[in-house]
Amino acid sequence: MTRPPAIILAGGRATRMGGGDKCLLDLDGCPMLARIVERLVPQCGSLALNANGDPARFADFGLPVLPDSLPDQPGPLAGILAGMDWAASLGASAVVSVAGDTPFFPENLVSRLRGGKGIVLAASRNPGGEVTDHPTFGLWSVALRDDLRAFLAGGQRRVRGFATAHGATTVVWDAGAIDPFFNINTPEDLERARGLAR
Template sequence: MTVAGVILAGGLATRMGGGDKGMKVVAGRRLIDHVIGRLAPQVEAMAINANGVASRWAEFGLPVLADSLPEYPGPLAGVLAGMDWAAENGFSAVISVAADTPFFPHDLVRGLQASAGPSGLCLAASPDETGRIQRQPTFGLWPVALRHDLRAALLDGLRKVVIWTERHNAGQAVFAGEADPFFNVNTPEDLQQAEDIARLLT
């Protein structure tokens, strides 16, 4: 399986006051720098899913993929953009990661591949503070062969990731660590918490 990575940065960041959350700084580096550094060794190519003016991401030298559907329909639209780009470039699957999640596992791709369901789909998951396993729907393995089915579902109004993945019997890969590996930065308060996690992990 040839795998490309897509960094999901297409949200509106309303709880952060707007703008690109990936440009916020944690532990002296922008969130997206952390994300690129973790993802690059795990995939054969990368792209950024983002809407608006693409040139603001030019310094990273990566393809910028806008949602192909209007009105910001959510992370599945970013996944679809990544799947279409990957198919055009000869990749068989896409790994999706969120641009505001700087601590995801260094073995994310290997774990997702090992736990993929019969369709090749897999979502990441992690235990919450009570030990309950929670799915992480912005972190997944997405075979490009399913892109037309996903497009049809989105055009039909589907927005929830897990509803679509359950239709295709997606697998689940559980990751755990000293801190939540999928902690994401949504608010200014989360930025401070991310600084605390970064100190814990160094």
């Protein structure tokens, strides 16, 4: 079975980190994006990056850089839409989305997401049994891209809202001491991630 293409969502403003590209922050000697690409390449087919602004800052990675097709950076759904449109141009039926600030996501992410149809989202279960959704990690049918375009044009922004409206299913990973979907939002998170990367 052909592996689906994947889009790394790096279009956010990173306000809690003081702005800039979180995915380019150093994570124990290399940019976080390099670790994400390294983890994702064995799992997917083609790979692209969703980011706005000058794409030249990502030139070292050799990836297509897809900006949002909508103005004012409306959030990760716009990046998912860019990924859907790109995947459709490749003739793919679905695209996987991955957050650009979450470098330790599972090495079996794509294979497990592919077990479902339509929209399949990731979640993690902590040792206490509490489940947390991670909707920027998902498998998205490109057949839904016109619905998503209309959803965004109507001012809607919530990833979970669109997914729920289209019957999304969820795949749950058990989290041990570290949640594999731990994401970096603050300088403190970055220091913790650097320790984990070592």
